[in-house]
Amino acid sequence: MAENVRPRVRVPATVAAGETITIKTLISHNMESGQRKDGDGNVIPRSIINRFTCDFNGQNVIDVTLEPAISRNPFFEFQATISESGTFQFTWYDDDGSVYEEQKEIAVE
Amino acid sequence: MNLTRRDTLLMAIGGAVVAALPMPVFAAATEDQIAEFTGGVEPGTGGITLTAPEIAENGNTVPIEVDAPGAVSIIILAAGNPNPGVATFNFGPLAGSHVASTRIRLAGTQDVVAVAKMADGSFVQASQEVKVTIGGCGG
Numbered sequence: 001m002a003e004n005v006r007p008r009v010r011v012p013a014t015v016a017a018g019e020t021i022t023i024k025t026l027i028s029h030n031m032e033s034g035q036r037k038d039g040d041g042n043v044i045p046r047s048i049i050n051r052f053t054c055d056f057n058g059q060n061v062i063d064v065t066l067e068p069a070i071s072r073n074p075f076f077e078f079q080a081t082i083s084e085s086g087t088f089q090f091t092w093y094d095d096d097g098s099v100y101e102e103q104k105e106i107a108v109e
Numbered sequence: 110m111n112l113t114r115r116d117t118l119l120m121a122i123g124g125a126v127v128a129a130l131p132m133p134v135f136a137a138a139t140e141d142q143i144a145e146f147t148g149g150v151e152p153g154t155g156g157i158t159l160t161a162p163e164i165a166e167n168g169n170t171v172p173i174e175v176d177a178p179g180a181v182s183i184i185i186l187a188a189g190n191p192n193p194g195v196a197t198f199n200f201g202p203l204a205g206s207h208v209a210s211t212r213i214r215l216a217g218t219q220d221v222v223a224v225a226k227m228a229d230g231s232f233v234q235a236s237q238e239v240k241v242t243i244g245g246c247g248g
Contacts, residue, residue, distance in 0.1 A: 020205030020206060021205065022205075033214065035191055055201075056203050059201060059202055059203050060199075060201025060202065060203065061200075061201050061203045061204055062198060062199065062200055062201060062204055062209065063198075063199040063201065064196055064197065064198050064199070064209075064211075065196060065197040065199075066196055067192060067194040067195050067196060068192060068214075069187055069190050069192065069194065069195040069196075069213050069214045069215075070195065070196055070211060070212070070213055070214070071169060071170040071171075071211075071212040071213060071214055071245075072169070072170075074211065074212075075210075075211055075212050076209065076210070076211050077174075077209065077210040077211070078198075078204065078205075078208065078209045078210075079204065079205030079206045079208060080203050080204060080205045081203055081204070081205040082203075
């Protein structure tokens, strides 16, 4: 079920040192809850992203555990404090073992 | 099998009891999850803000936001869903503020509960009722 999974992340390109920025992430994923049934009455098995993490230069910003009650195409908005230029590493972990990754550079002015 | 009037009545009562069960069961599951998260400590109030719409037309995507300054982690629970767990946010050392928003599924009108674990080990809780016009559990 893990086709067409595409992460999208919005991070400002530059930031003043010590400033707090808002990060928005969205990943296209069905997030099949395991509650729905198909036309023949069979339960469609659960298939969701169960964990999302965001790290900056190896330090953790946020670590989210997802349950089936998270909507399709999981969206997260959160904040990070940046004191140096570096790279954001976003990682999504799928139930089927797949790992989706995205990186964003940010420069301190 | 011959059904007497008494048998029929008993079965009807049994059916009614079963039908009335789910809500308390869901509530108990939510209590259990809170207890598991807090380790049995009764959460206080204040210091946490849960923002959710009063009325959600579509239970498939209900935007929520939690804000708990000084929190280490926040757990979101939906008391009326088949499984109350929604998400757990763990904030790392670089988290700019302890705010997070996402979109969740709600099966019907119910209370959404947020419990935050503070840096000093205490717990605070907030909840808000969300009225859902169309449930988000598929089926």
